[in-house]
Amino acid sequence: MKREQMIRALEAMGGQQWDIVIIGGGATGLGVAVDAASRGFKTLLLERYDFAKGTSSRSTKLVHGGVRYLQQGNIKLVTEALHERGILRKNAPHLVKNQSFIVPNYKWWEGPYYGIGLKVYDWMSGSLGLGPSKLLSKEETLQLAPTLDAEGLRGGVLYHDGQFDDARLAINLAQTAAQCGGVLLNYCRVDGLLKAGGKIVGVEMEEEGSGKRYAIHAKAVINATGVFTDRILQLDDPASEPLIAPSQGVHIVLDKEFLPGEAAIMVPHTDDGRVLFAVPWHGKIIIGTTDTLVKEIQEEPRPLPEEIDFILRQIGRYLTKAPDRKDIRSTFAGLRPLVKSSSKRTAELSRDHLITVSDSGLITITGGKWTTYRRMAEDTVNTAIARSGLTERECKTATLSIHGADTTGATVFDTPLYYYGSDGPAIRALAGLKSGWGDLLHPRLPYIKAEIIWAAQEEWCETVEDALSRRTRALLLDAHAAIECAPAVAALLADALKKDDRWQQEQVEAFKKVAAGYLA
Numbered sequence: 001m002k003r004e005q006m007i008r009a010l011e012a013m014g015g016q017q018w019d020i021v022i023i024g025g026g027a028t029g030l031g032v033a034v035d036a037a038s039r040g041f042k043t044l045l046l047e048r049y050d051f052a053k054g055t056s057s058r059s060t061k062l063v064h065g066g067v068r069y070l071q072q073g074n075i076k077l078v079t080e081a082l083h084e085r086g087i088l089r090k091n092a093p094h095l096v097k098n099q100s101f102i103v104p105n106y107k108w109w110e111g112p113y114y115g116i117g118l119k120v121y122d123w124m125s126g127s128l129g130l131g132p133s134k135l136l137s138k139e140e141t142l143q144l145a146p147t148l149d150a151e152g153l154r155g156g157v158l159y160h161d162g163q164f165d166d167a168r169l170a171i172n173l174a175q176t177a178a179q180c181g182g183v184l185l186n187y188c189r190v191d192g193l194l195k196a197g198g199k200i201v202g203v204e205m206e207e208e209g210s211g212k213r214y215a216i217h218a219k220a221v222i223n224a225t226g227v228f229t230d231r232i233l234q235l236d237d238p239a240s241e242p243l244i245a246p247s248q249g250v251h252i253v254l255d256k257e258f259l260p261g262e263a264a265i266m267v268p269h270t271d272d273g274r275v276l277f278a279v280p281w282h283g284k285i286i287i288g289t290t291d292t293l294v295k296e297i298q299e300e301p302r303p304l305p306e307e308i309d310f311i312l313r314q315i316g317r318y319l320t321k322a323p324d325r326k327d328i329r330s331t332f333a334g335l336r337p338l339v340k341s342s343s344k345r346t347a348e349l350s351r352d353h354l355i356t357v358s359d360s361g362l363i364t365i366t367g368g369k370w371t372t373y374r375r376m377a378e379d380t381v382n383t384a385i386a387r388s389g390l391t392e393r394e395c396k397t398a399t400l401s402i403h404g405a406d407t408t409g410a411t412v413f414d415t416p417l418y419y420y421g422s423d424g425p426a427i428r429a430l431a432g433l434k435s436g437w438g439d440l441l442h443p444r445l446p447y448i449k450a451e452i453i454w455a456a457q458e459e460w461c462e463t464v465e466d467a468l469s470r471r472t473r474a475l476l477l478d479a480h481a482a483i484e485c486a487p488a489v490a491a492l493l494a495d496a497l498k499k500d501d502r503w504q505q506e507q508v509e510a511f512k513k514v515a516a517g518y519l520a
């Protein structure tokens, strides 16, 4: 999908009215775009930076019911998320992997306690389950996770959940929506709302590359801006009450040697009462997360030193070799768009996500999680139909394949290019087109140069940061390696996007600045 095509489609609409305009291109907005476009609505999505630049590229990468919510007794939420987990695995089998987790038991009661809890989790998954949980002996536990501290270990509980690549799914959702006729643009900031008689009739936005401004008319406007929700609400009504209380979560990334093998580890109770995951991901181990209330919302949130120390301390208790700061390949932070509990509107919080409709007709969707994005989108589009006079049309996403879904056979995870699914052969062909395009970008990274060309040609990739952070996940896997290959990536992109030397230098400098925040 080419970005220029999208700009042309936007211009071709001229002053005509869209059915639905979505502000924000994270999991929530992209999900709404897929839902709306697949129902046949004229759909436009505007993202001010890159798709998934916000929270949606900074998750723990789990498609899960949420064992923590089960501990809290939130049965409805867990059941819904487990159902969505099953749907997503069917619709995006190239991205959602069946991941086995071990809960290590060091106290006598942990085996029966977590064993029973996880049997309930299995039962709640119903026919969409990923495999039965089971109690493991000490020997079996160490066989699956040989670097677990054996001293005092009594055994473990094995269970299954889903794991995915968040930013790759975001791009595939954008492609799916575009294939259904939607228009999706990154680097388009909404900075005004159009009103007539107090009602919202559209948005004003600026396209970053050209600086061109557009007034866009729509029957329904959806605010899906995550932690930035309040800024759009204030554009609508400067007196609006803040809805979001952002909370920061941090992850660290280590080499696989700290947790070799296939299994992930789930620590059910950290010092601050949360769960901690250590999960294999693209040949590394990703460990997190924290829960720190933040006052200031930043585009590039930075991990606090004490958050990194906390994770190192917690995971260090479970591993034979405790990692320290110099072992960290990358560290990243994301902001949860939590709905304020003091908000008057929390009564409507019947689930993990919240949909509100302002007096002006602005529809806001917030909260939730990646796993439930599809359900959130369905509810949002249903609200838009009910409130904006759109023709009633049925939701199709429960059985809609997501771009890249490979129907020719089961995905072999962790093989080269597996995460492209049905696009894999085209990228392999690209790698053979020009000498060097099949080469690795960096000896410590699993990516080849052809992936950058593909990203520029087919995946709306506009910057070195897009390429290294969200089309490939280089920045999250190894920040130093990502910085080292930035000049080569800039040269490849410049070639594909027809940019000059100055652009390349500016891109490398801008990337280094962002990447510095990922070094521990």
Ligand SMILES: Cc1cc2nc3c(=O)[nH]c(=O)nc-3n(C[C@H](O)[C@H](O)[C@H](O)COP(=O)(O)OP(=O)(O)OC[C@H]3O[C@@H](n4cnc5c(N)ncnc54)[C@H](O)[C@@H]3O)c2cc1C
Pocket (backbone or CB within 6 Å): 023, 024, 025, 026, 027, 028, 029, 046, 047, 048, 049, 050, 051, 052, 053, 054, 055, 056, 057, 058, 059, 060, 061, 062, 063, 064, 188, 189, 190, 191, 224, 225, 226, 227, 228, 247, 248, 249, 250, 289, 333, 334, 335, 336, 337, 366, 367, 368, 369, 370, 371, 372
């Ligand atoms: C640490 C952490 C771990 C998590 N782990 C998991 C997990 O393992 N599994 C799971 O299911 N969920 C997880 N979640 C939750 C999940 O990541 C979020 O619920 C989800 O990504 C939120 O998506 P969103 O689209 O609402 O927000 P965002 O991804 O932040 O998207 C909002 C977008 O709006 C754009 N925007 C803002 N203002 C404007 C404007 N004026 N014009 C245009 N665009 C604008 C922003 O640039 C941004 O891209 C985790 C969250 C965190 C923080």
